Amino acid sequence: MLQFLTFDLMNLFLGDPIRRRRALICSLGIICSPFLGLRAQAQPASESNSTPTWEQVISAYTALAEAHPDQAALREFGSSDVGRPLHLFTLGPDTAALRILVNNAIHPGEPCGVNASLQWATSLLSAPENLPPGVHIGIVPMYNIGGGLRRNCCTRANQNGPEEYGFRGNARNLDLNRDFIKCDSRNALSFNRMFSEFLPDVFVDTHTSNGADYPATLTLIATQPDKLGGPLGTWLEAEFTPMLYAGMSERGEDMVPYVNSVKATPDGGISDFLETPRYSTGYGALHHAIGFTTEAHMLKPFADRVGATLMFLEVLLETSLSQSEALRELKRAQHQAFLALDNAPVAWELDTNAIDALEFSGYEARYEWSAVTQERRLKYDRSAPYTKSIDHLHTFRPSRTAPVPNAYIVPQAWRHVIERLQANGVRHFEVPKDTVVLLEVARIEGHSPLGRPYEGHHYRKVETVNRSLEQVHLFAGDWVVPTDQAAARYLVETLSPEAVDAFMAWNFFDSTLQQKEYFSSYVFEETAEAMLKSNPGLKQEFESLRNEKQEGGATWSARQQLDWLYKRSDHFEQTPARYPVFSIPKNQPIPFYE
Numbered sequence: 079m080l081q082f083l084t085f086d087l088m089n090l091f092l093g094d095p096i097r098r099r100r101a102l103i104c105s106l107g108i109i110c111s112p113f114l115g116l117r118a119q120a121q122p123a124s125e126s127n128s129t130p131t132w133e134q135v136i137s138a139y140t141a142l143a144e145a146h147p148d149q150a151a152l153r154e155f156g157s158s159d160v161g162r163p164l165h166l167f168t169l170g171p172d173t174a175a176l177r178i179l180v181n182n183a184i185h186p187g188e189p190c191g192v193n194a195s196l197q198w199a200t201s202l203l204s205a206p207e208n209l210p211p212g213v214h215i216g217i218v219p220m221y222n223i224g225g226g227l228r229r230n231c232c233t234r235a236n237q238n239g240p241e242e243y244g245f246r247g248n249a250r251n252l253d254l255n256r257d258f259i260k261c262d263s264r265n266a267l268s269f270n271r272m273f274s275e276f277l278p279d280v281f282v283d284t285h286t287s288n289g290a291d292y293p294a295t296l297t298l299i300a301t302q303p304d305k306l307g308g309p310l311g312t313w314l315e316a317e318f319t320p321m322l323y324a325g326m327s328e329r330g331e332d333m334v335p336y337v338n339s340v341k342a343t344p345d346g347g348i349s350d351f352l353e354t355p356r357y358s359t360g361y362g363a364l365h366h367a368i369g370f371t372t373e374a375h376m377l378k379p380f381a382d383r384v385g386a387t388l389m390f391l392e393v394l395l396e397t398s399l400s401q402s403e404a405l406r407e408l409k410r411a412q413h414q415a416f417l418a419l420d421n422a423p424v425a426w427e428l429d430t431n432a433i434d435a436l437e438f439s440g441y442e443a444r445y446e447w448s449a450v451t452q453e454r455r456l457k458y459d460r461s462a463p464y465t466k467s468i469d470h471l472h473t474f475r476p477s478r479t480a481p482v483p484n485a486y487i488v489p490q491a492w493r494h495v496i497e498r499l500q501a502n503g504v505r506h507f508e509v510p511k512d513t514v515v516l517l518e519v520a521r522i523e524g525h526s527p528l529g530r531p532y533e534g535h536h537y538r539k540v541e542t543v544n545r546s547l548e549q550v551h552l553f554a555g556d557w558v559v560p561t562d563q564a565a566a567r568y569l570v571e572t573l574s575p576e577a578v579d580a581f582m583a584w585n586f587f588d589s590t591l592q593q594k595e596y597f598s599s600y601v602f603e604e605t606a607e608a609m610l611k612s613n614p615g616l617k618q619e620f621e622s623l624r625n626e627k628q629e630g631g632a633t634w635s636a637r638q639q640l641d642w643l644y645k646r647s648d649h650f651e652q653t654p655a656r657y658p659v660f661s662i663p664k665n666q667p668i669p670f671y672e
């Protein structure tokens with residue numbers, strides 16, 4: 079192997095630029111095709127323990143695109159937080175009925191998909207018959223470029239290779255696999271734009287696991303079917319995902335569901351992972367893409383992880399092609415089913431009473447005395463493999479729902495929200511002139527922020543929302559967004575304040591929660607007195623409330639009493655906790671429509 083690598087390295091440093099890139103592909107462990115003019119015997123993938131740098135992987139795809147201009151292209155689709163462009167490599171005609179998108183190195187310390195995708199693309203292009211007709215494939219070579227450039231040997235403490243890899247956080251220390259809705263990173267905003275333009279039917283995000291030890295090399299998170307819902311969710315769970323497991327098994331790789339242990343070890347049961355829209359495949363579900371997160375097992379040799387990830391991509395392509403027609407029809411039905419909803423689920427929770435059995439192969443867990451902590455420690459005994467039935471919790475129920483309106487009104491003041499709607503290809507028209515209209519207004523009654531920063535925010539859970547019709551002042555240029563459009567589900571799950579990954583949850587509207595004007599008690603006394611005199615009903619309500627509090631032993635200070643009256647006076651601003659995105663209910667016509 080050393081001799082061959084020397085040959086490649088000579089090409090790398092001495093040859094012409096294209097030849098240098100071709101040599102680079104080979105030296106990365108890719109099987110080089112004779113078409114590329116190099117011997118088809120590069121270092122076998124099974125022996126490679128390295129992953130390309132950003133420069134190397136982009137050079138490799140550039141070479142592939144140059145060598146196959148009729149079948150492939152490499153293009154930039156926006157910027158990343160380190161200024162370098164994000165790339166998308168595409169194969170096959172843009173007009174193909176089936177569209178598959180693969181995202182790599184969102185966590186650059188987990189790069190098996192980077193290698194696997196490059197091998198896959200190389201193999202698909204190695205002979206004309208290898209790339210099936212009827213599919214358009216997109217590959218993001220390296221999504222988290224900033225993290226990829228922070229290359230090191232060691233930050234994946236529990237991982238077996240490769241020798242060097244990037245870091246999980248991006249250039250702003252964000253986990254990009256939590257950033258798909260809030261888009262704090264330029265990477266995510268660029269990705270939103272690319273995704274809504276590419277519009278995949280099937281989406282894959284490649285990772286490496288953490289956690290327990292067990293024999294399987296590859297584990298899988300499918301878009302959570304109950305959360306996906308509709309005809310697509312049912313079909314995904316009953317038909318499509320089982321075909322992928324069977325396809326892997328037929329090729330000798332027994333893939334298992336992602337091992338999300340309920341207790342300390344997998345034999346205590348595993349549960350589905352709920353990938354809400356902040357995650358890659360959860361975001362994809364908002365555009366009716368079925369998504370898969372591959373999680374290769376961190377303790378298996380790197381080359382085996384690459385091999386299993388590559389095998390999954392091949393099985394997925396084959397299975398998707400065989401189901402292409404069904405997939406298109408179900409996607410259409412999914413959209414129609416969503417539009418027919420009066421209320422859509424916007425948050426989910428695991429049903430801990432719905433327990434299924436799963437045949438699982440694991441290693442027995444042993445406990446020993448730790449030489450370090452002087453306490454009990456866990457060890458998996460690889461000499462004691464087992465296959466047994468374990469609990470599998472995979473039923474999720476909606477925990478909050480929100481109305482699906484006829485349209486949303488997004489005032490132009492919320493430009494950061496509008497920027498994200500634009501990135502998602504949301505269709506809209508503008509309010510033609512300043513006006514006052516009757517709209518559905520949501521008031522945030524109960525909410526709780528997270529006490530510590532999480533991914534650059536104090537995530538806010540909205541528990542109670544009250545909706546009523548109110549007159550609202552709109553300005554020329556405010557956005558009217560009908561829900562009867564492709565991005566309907568994206569709109570409902572980002573603009574409903576109670577949705578688990580709503581813009582509200584990610585603090586885009588926190589300024590609306592604050593009261594701006596107050597009063598001086600000594601000045602307001604006279605006003606309060608006049609209010610009570612002129613409004614006997616108010617007086618009665620006020621006094622009975624005070625009696626109730628006194629009898630219950632609760633304090634109701636003078637300031638609190640005056641504040642109660644102030645909030646019922648004409649002086650109160652009425653807008654604290656008024657959610658600033660308004661709705662036109664489903665049975666109401668959309669104003670301003672020509």
Ligand SMILES: [Zn+2]
Pocket residue numbers: 185188285286
């Ligand atoms: Zn990961």
